[in-house]
Amino acid sequence: MTKRRYISQLGGNETVEDVFLASDKQLRPNRAGNLYLQVRLSDKSGSVTAMMWNANDKIYRRFENGDYVRIEGKSQVYNGALQLILRDIERVETEVDEGEFFAVSKHSVEELTDELRRFLESLEDPALRRLAVVFLQDERFVKQLQSAPAGVKLHHAYRGGLLEHIVNLLRVADRVAPLYESVDPDLLKMGVFLHDLGKIEELSFERDLAYSDRGQLVGHIVQGVQMLDRRIAEWESQSNESFPEELRMRLEHLIVSHHGTQEFGSPRVPMTPEAVALHFLDNLDAKLHAIEQVLASEVNPESAWTPYEASLGRKLFRGHSSGRNPIESS
Numbered sequence: 001m002t003k004r005r006y007i008s009q010l011g012g013n014e015t016v017e018d019v020f021l022a023s024d025k026q027l028r029p030n031r032a033g034n035l036y037l038q039v040r041l042s043d044k045s046g047s048v049t050a051m052m053w054n055a056n057d058k059i060y061r062r063f064e065n066g067d068y069v070r071i072e073g074k075s076q077v078y079n080g081a082l083q084l085i086l087r088d089i090e091r092v093e094t095e096v097d098e099g100e101f102f103a104v105s106k107h108s109v110e111e112l113t114d115e116l117r118r119f120l121e122s123l124e125d126p127a128l129r130r131l132a133v134v135f136l137q138d139e140r141f142v143k144q145l146q147s148a149p150a151g152v153k154l155h156h157a158y159r160g161g162l163l164e165h166i167v168n169l170l171r172v173a174d175r176v177a178p179l180y181e182s183v184d185p186d187l188l189k190m191g192v193f194l195h196d197l198g199k200i201e202e203l204s205f206e207r208d209l210a211y212s213d214r215g216q217l218v219g220h221i222v223q224g225v226q227m228l229d230r231r232i233a234e235w236e237s238q239s240n241e242s243f244p245e246e247l248r249m250r251l252e253h254l255i256v257s258h259h260g261t262q263e264f265g266s267p268r269v270p271m272t273p274e275a276v277a278l279h280f281l282d283n284l285d286a287k288l289h290a291i292e293q294v295l296a297s298e299v300n301p302e303s304a305w306t307p308y309e310a311s312l313g314r315k316l317f318r319g320h321s322s323g324r325n326p327i328e329s330s
Contacts, residue, residue, distance in 0.1 A: 004100070008045035008296065012077040016084060019092055021101045022069045023047075023208035027060040041071065041084065042208065044103045046293070047153065050084035063091040066207045068101070080308030080315070102207075105160030109146040112160070112167045119170045120193060125186040127235075127244055132193065134231045134238070144200045151199075152209040153311065155286045162199055166192060169285050176281065182273040191254030191278045198224030198255075221265065224255045250274070258282055291316060 004018060020041035027035055037055035040047050050073065052059065063069050073086040105112070120132035135141060150156035150165045169192045177185035198220030204212045214223070228251060232243045253275055259266035260279040270276040294309050294316055306316040 004043075006043050006045035007041070007048050007082075010048070010075050010082060012075055012082070014075045015073075016075055017070075017072045019068055019070050019096060019100075021208055022063055022067050022089075023065045023210055025060065025063070025065055027055060027057065037086070037089070039069075039089070040208075041069075042103075043101050044099070046103070047157075047209075048082055048084055050086050050089075052086040052089060059089070062089065065210070068092040068096050077307060079310075081310065082307075103158030105156075105158060105164045107160070107164055109160045109163055112163050113142065113146060115167050116163065116170070116193070119167075119174070119189060123186045123189065125247075127247060128186050128190045130239065131231060131235050131243075132190070134234045135193075141200075145197075147205060148200045149203060149205055149209055150196060150286075152203065152211065156289055157209060159205060162196060165196065165285060165289075169281055172281050172285065173277070176277065180273065180277070183277055184274055187250060187254075188274040188277055190251060191258070191274055192281075194224060194228060194251060195255055195258040195278060195282060196220060196224070197227055198222070201227070219265070221256055221259070221267065225252055228252065228255065254278055287312070 005014075005016075007020075010016065020043055022039050022041060024038075024040040026038045028038055029035055034053075035055050035057075037052040037059055039050050041050050042048075050071065052073075068091070069089050070092050071084070071086050072088040073084045075082060075084055077083075117136060120136065121129065123129040123132060145163050147159050148162040149158055149160075150162040156162065156165045170189055173185070173188050173192050177183045177188050201223045202212060202215030202218075202220035204210050204215075232248060235243055250272060253268065253270075253272060256267045257270040257275045258278050260283065261269060270279050290309075290312060294306050294312065295318060304318050304320050306318060308315050
């Protein structure tokens with residue numbers, strides 16, 4: 001049996017005949033009005049866009065999103081990105097090893113969860129510490145957090161990715177906050193915990209990674225504020241007192257401003273020291289993680305430069321170390 005080549009190992013101009021997880025399928029017209037199939041194919045190493053020219057409704061209905069499909073085709077690099085051009089695609093009717101298709105965090109989610117608890121239990125502000133307890137005492141919420149990705153493509157796009165992103169940000173915030181007198185460390189750390197929790201509801205991740213209907217229509221920022229409101233209501237019910245109103249506003253502001261600008265989806269720009277810090281630290285972690293993913297790609301592995309990466313708006317310099325990946329050689 002031919003050894004499987006994962007998506008992250010594919011280069012340009014290779015014959016590809018293997019099984020992948022299908023998602024986001026679309027039947028689209030080209031400029032001439034002819035239909036073609038576009039689908040996202042995934043394995044545990046990542047995902048790639050695939051297209052079949054001269055497709056039709058019969059081909060489109062051969063499989064559903066979330067099905068395993070066997071494809072025949074060829075890889076190519078177009079505008080700096082790897083894609084597959086398909087000759088054939090069929091639903092797989094036999095059992096597959098699902099471990100080959102679900103990307104997961106390289107870190108133990110149990111250890112990450114323990115570290116998260118330690119950070120939040122060490123908060124000095126009693127209201128924030130009790131609010132964190134309200135979240136973490138919900139076992140269903142914790143299980144969802146342990147499984148959720150932080151995105152569907154480059155940004156920690158694997159199961160456990162959201163938890164990994166939050167814990168890594170907490171590590172950074174724990175070091176950065178003491179350097180600035182204007183930053184409240186407890187408020188910043190709680191903002192780190194809260195800022196992306198809406199992605200638990202925005203994304204679907206039982207099999208393929210995709211946006212839920214509510215996620216498409218509402219988005220994780222609004223969903224995150226709604227989650228916070230529900231937990232504060234629980235806090236008030238358990239405490240028989242009102243949650244501090246200004247503290248509530250500050251927490252809501254951390255969620256709604258963390259994208260930094262309205263252009264990138266923030267209803268408000270950051271207007272507190274903690275919100276400014278959260279935005280830049282969040283962007284730092286997301287961008288450096290994405291850069292690591294691009295550098296680890298084996299598209300043009302002998303080149304000192306990666307292909308142009310649209311999500312980053314640039315090529316990246318690998319160096320002239322005989323094609324060595326700087327991550328692998330470090």
